[in-house]
Amino acid sequence: MxxxxxxxxxxxxxxxxxxxxxxxxxxxxxxxxxxxxxxxxxxxxxxxxxxxxxxxxxxxxxxxxxxxxxxxxxxxxxxxxxxxxxxxxxxxxxxxxxxxxxxxxxxxxxxxxxxxxxxxxxxxxxxxxxxxxxxxxxxxxxxxxxxxxxxxxxxxxxxxxxxxxxxxxxxxxxxxxxxxxxxxxxxxxxxxxxxxxxxELIEKVRRKYLEYGFIGCTGCRYCMPCPQGVAIPEIFAFYNRYYTKRGDQDAQKQIINEYLKTVKPENGAKKCVKCGECEEKCPQQLPVRNLIARAARIFERDR
Ligand code: SF4
Ligand code: SF4
The missing domain is CATH 3.20.20.100 (NADP-dependent oxidoreductase domain)
Structure with missing residues (x-):
């Protein structure tokens, strides 16, 4: 139901x-x-x-x-x-x-x-x-x-x-x-x-992922479509990849470039107007607005 x-x-x-x-x-x-x-x-x-x-x-x-x-x-x-x-x-x-x-x-x-x-x-x-x-x-x-x-x-x-x-x-x-x-x-x-x-190995992996500050977006797309066109799950997938490359600036730059090629400006994080519609629909109860704003700072600083 x-x-x-x-x-x-x-x-x-x-x-x-x-x-x-x-x-x-x-x-x-x-x-x-x-x-x-x-x-x-x-x-x-x-x-x-x-x-x-x-x-x-x-x-x-x-x-x-x-x-x-x-x-x-x-x-x-x-x-x-x-x-x-x-x-x-x-x-x-x-x-x-x-x-x-x-x-x-x-x-x-x-x-x-x-x-x-x-x-x-x-x-x-x-x-x-x-x-x-x-x-x-x-x-x-x-x-x-x-x-x-x-x-x-x-x-x-x-x-x-x-x-x-x-x-x-x-x-x-x-x-x-x-x-x-x-x-x-x-x-x-x-x-x-x-x-x-x-x-024990699984426990070590768990701790490591938590250290990375992973966003628990499952890609279910219940939040979509965003009325402003923001590609929420795709942006979070880039965000998670970016954070797992902590300490490797070249790899992080490469991920930013890939983001800019893949996520079009009209679907980018900067398009978010913080209406909150997505948060009402997200079963993971993610603070989407704050996370998207963070993604905008990382990926779209120069866009
Ligand atoms: S808060 Fe931002 S991402 Fe969420 S639905 Fe509104 S415009 Fe889209
Ligand atoms: S509804 Fe939540 S978990 Fe599902 S894709 Fe959107 S942000 Fe990710």
């Missing part, structure tokens, strides 16, 4: 019927109240969403009810404790984001949901691809210390799969090569399969 679009039980009915019709089915096995956080949960509760969902379950239109989530552990716990009919939930989880934040309930959330018998679906296991790109030299040097060699994407996926509490891992794949790599990798996975030494 696109929870941001519904304002009444009638909207919920219209939405579900449209979904069933488009999917050409009479029922949906696993139905998510999508993108819950504190405010949306409060709004849905005031609309008696659980009463609506129980009616849809009784009518056979939904089999199992769950929710996907972006907010802190406290809000997550409140939602789980607020209803004993949840079958599953979907949370953002990867080796960078293990602490509770406005994006994820973190490890505590994962463990709490599992302890309450909920299946846990993990989204963003490689943080929108950020953890799959060719890593900076310092991070590659850490991976090189491992006995078993893995690609950055496989390290990230194996880490998530190694948690007993995780039921399913969702990983966006855009090429057949990635599909094959992920299927092979899944075949080698299992709870508690990583050694202590490997977990």
């Amino acid at each position: 696109p929870t941001w679009l519904v304002n009444s039980q009638e909207d919920m009915d219209i939405c579900l019927d449209e979904q069933l019709s488009r999917l050409q089915t009479d029922y949906i096995d696993f139905y998510l109240l999508h993108g819950l956080g504190k405010e949306r949960w409060e709004k849905l509760r005031s609309l008696n969403v659980l009463e609506w969902a129980e009616k849809a379950i009784a009518e056979g239109k939904i089999k199992y009810l769950g929710f996907s989530f972006h907010d802190t552990f406290d809000v997550f716990k409140e939602i789980i404790d607020g209803y004993d009919g949840w079958t599953f939930c979907q949370i953002q989880y990867n080796y960078i984001e293990i602490e509770s934040s406005t994006r994820t309930p973190g490890t505590r959330g994962l463990e709490y949901a599992a302890s309450k018998g909920l299946g846990v679906v993990v989204m963003e296991p490689i943080q929108g691809g950020n953890l799959a790109v060719n890593p900076p030299e310092e991070i590659q040097a850490i991976w090189d210390q491992a006995e078993i060699k893995r690609t950055p994407a496989e390290w990230a996926l194996q880490w998530v799969w190694s948690h007993l509490e995780v039921s399913v891992v969702l990983s966006g794949m855009s090429t057949m090569e990635q599909v094959i790599e992920n299927v092979e990798s899944a075949n080698r996975s299992g709870p508690n399969t990583l050694t202590e030494k490997e977990l």
Whole structure:
């Protein structure tokens, strides 16, 4: 359920019927109240969403009810404790984001949901691809210390799969090569399969990425289109690349040049008028306006 679009039980009915019709089915096995956080949960509760969902379950239109989530552990716990009919939930989880934040309930959330018998679906296991790109030299040097060699994407996926509490891992794949790599990798996975030494290496990589001041943009594009044409996710991808080259001025200059060639002036960071529309839509709750202003200072100083 696109929870941001519904304002009444009638909207919920219209939405579900449209979904069933488009999917050409009479029922949906696993139905998510999508993108819950504190405010949306409060709004849905005031609309008696659980009463609506129980009616849809009784009518056979939904089999199992769950929710996907972006907010802190406290809000997550409140939602789980607020209803004993949840079958599953979907949370953002990867080796960078293990602490509770406005994006994820973190490890505590994962463990709490599992302890309450909920299946846990993990989204963003490689943080929108950020953890799959060719890593900076310092991070590659850490991976090189491992006995078993893995690609950055496989390290990230194996880490998530190694948690007993995780039921399913969702990983966006855009090429057949990635599909094959992920299927092979899944075949080698299992709870508690990583050694202590490997977990230590992952922890070192995590700290290094956090040191870089990485922007947790997953490239989901929910913020787009920006009314001023600002290419938000593309700009953040350049920003992350720039910061991982800290201390290497030549490499940073090269990234600035690439930015100026790729991001046209009409889509550049300087076009931002700080309206804040993007921040309302960003599930990662990023301070987009401030970050775009920083990007403008780095990349468009001379434009
Ligand atoms: S704050 Fe800036 S980037 Fe965000 S929607 Fe408004 S103009 Fe676009
Ligand atoms: S909505 Fe947020 S996370 Fe998604 S692309 Fe935009 S800035 Fe990135």
